[in-house]
Amino acid sequence: MATRVRPSSKRCAVIGGSGFLGRHLVEKLLDRGYSVSVFDIRQSYELPGVTFYQGDLCDKQALLAALKDVSLVFHCASPSPASDDRALFERVNIQGTQTVIQTCIESGVQRLVLTSSASVVFEGTDVKNGREDLPYAKKPIDYYTKTKIEQEKLVLKACDKQKGFLTVAIRPHGIFGPRDPQLVPILVDTARRGKMKFIIGDGTNLVDFTFVENVVHGHILAAERLRADSPICGKPYHITNDEPIRFWDFMSQVLVGLGYPPPRYHLPYSLVYGLALLLWLLSVLLSPLISFKPTFTPMRVALAGTYHYYNCKRAKEDLGYTPVVSLKDAIARTIESYPHLRCEA
Numbered sequence: 001m002a003t004r005v006r007p008s009s010k011r012c013a014v015i016g017g018s019g020f021l022g023r024h025l026v027e028k029l030l031d032r033g034y035s036v037s038v039f040d041i042r043q044s045y046e047l048p049g050v051t052f053y054q055g056d057l058c059d060k061q062a063l064l065a066a067l068k069d070v071s072l073v074f075h076c077a078s079p080s081p082a083s084d085d086r087a088l089f090e091r092v093n094i095q096g097t098q099t100v101i102q103t104c105i106e107s108g109v110q111r112l113v114l115t116s117s118a119s120v121v122f123e124g125t126d127v128k129n130g131r132e133d134l135p136y137a138k139k140p141i142d143y144y145t146k147t148k149i150e151q152e153k154l155v156l157k158a159c160d161k162q163k164g165f166l167t168v169a170i171r172p173h174g175i176f177g178p179r180d181p182q183l184v185p186i187l188v189d190t191a192r193r194g195k196m197k198f199i200i201g202d203g204t205n206l207v208d209f210t211f212v213e214n215v216v217h218g219h220i221l222a223a224e225r226l227r228a229d230s231p232i233c234g235k236p237y238h239i240t241n242d243e244p245i246r247f248w249d250f251m252s253q254v255l256v257g258l259g260y261p262p263p264r265y266h267l268p269y270s271l272v273y274g275l276a277l278l279l280w281l282l283s284v285l286l287s288p289l290i291s292f293k294p295t296f297t298p299m300r301v302a303l304a305g306t307y308h309y310y311n312c313k314r315a316k317e318d319l320g321y322t323p324v325v326s327l328k329d330a331i332a333r334t335i336e337s338y339p340h341l342r343c344e345a
């Protein structure tokens with residue numbers, strides 16, 4: 001009878017490893033002595049110690065090759081929230097995640113760490129110090145959030161101590177840091193187009209922005225504590241900087257750090273939200289004729305004008321998590337990393 005060779009616990013795969021968070025995770029795993037396979041639809045870099053597998057995570061055959069002899073898998077792939085493509089989100093985040101789970105089980109993978117999102121409980125209204133036991137959003141504000149909820153449910157439900165397949169979900173919020181393709185570039189682009197003059201609402205809404213290295217730290221702690229006797233099996237964990245900040249103070253600090261003026265004038269939240277909703281409806285209705293992507297989507301306006309910060313006590317207690325980089329240092333390092341986005345005037 002053929003015996004299955006137990007894969008080394010230092011061999012892991014990062015699905016979505018070409019992305020912003022994925023690459024930071026890969027770099028830290030290498031530092032910690034792991035050998036890493038990256039599975040992604042694109043290859044964005046090369047690094048010694050990393051084997052790349054290019055493919056779509058919905059393609060089981062392609063995934064099987066990447067997960068061979070791997071004991072630990074991180075799943076941090078997702079289409080960008082900016083795409084707003086319902087069919088794509090459903091295919092990749094729901095069906096694709098089912099494929100990831102099945103392929104992990106068939107390949108003898110023992111631990112799966114999912115990058116979920118704290119937004120799975122966000123419905124566009126204030127969340128203050130939200131804990132993991134808040135219910136999932138009943139009316140998710142966009143397809144991205146809707147499919148992240150389904151994805152998290154699938155992964156946590158698949159946790160099976162009897163079969164030796166253990167899962168956990170990390171819920172980060174507002175990830176930022178060097179090489180982020182979203183937050184700072186969107187902010188600077190909006191500023192360069194002269195649209196960063198206004199504060200939506202009274203500007204006092206607190207939000208979590210989480211430095212990418214803290215998010216990576218949370219993932220690795222979860223992976224290394226994921227054992228059959230641990231309380232973390234099948235549970236979600238908020239990972240934040242644990243320093244909520246006013247959304248508009250954070251934006252202003254980044255803008256000023258890069259040489260742009262901070263926003264100054266206030267606009268009522270409900271007015272801007274209503275306009276964003278109208279623009280979104282128009283973009284859907286007119287999509288057969290013209291294609292335009294509004295900067296001010298309802299989700300973005302909600303993120304900019306409400307409270308959304310989360311309690312990470314569960315991660316502190318069960319994972320031994322504390323942020324490794326403070327918000328002040330994180331903002332300074334992020335600003336330094338974008339010399340090409342500085343204001344030239």
Ligand SMILES: NC(=O)C1=CN([C@@H]2O[C@H](COP(=O)(O)OP(=O)(O)OC[C@H]3O[C@@H](n4cnc5c(N)ncnc54)[C@H](O)[C@@H]3O)[C@@H](O)[C@H]2O)C=CC1
Pocket residue numbers: 015016017018019020021022039040041042055056057058075076077078079080092096115116117118148171172173174175176181182
């Ligand atoms: N950036 C943020 O603020 C937050 C991100 N997250 C989650 O963190 C994870 C990573 O996000 P980021 O690094 O910011 O995004 P990213 O867009 O930089 O990385 C995602 C990666 O997934 C890959 N990918 C997409 N579809 C794929 C497919 N069908 N097959 C294989 N690979 C595919 C992309 O090529 C990309 O490299 C995502 O799951 C996201 O939902 C959660 C909370 C906040």
Ligand SMILES: CC(C)=CCC[C@@H](C)[C@H]1CC[C@H]2C3=C(CC[C@]12C)[C@@]1(C)CCC(=O)C[C@@H]1CC3
Pocket residue numbers: 173174175182183184186187190195196198200207208209295296300301303304
């Ligand atoms: C905390 C959190 C979940 C942040 C997510 C990152 C992005 C969703 C933000 C990054 C830059 C932000 C931004 C806006 C909305 C939210 C972001 C896209 C605005 C469009 C909000 C309205 C404005 O006045 C312009 C802003 C530009 C930057």
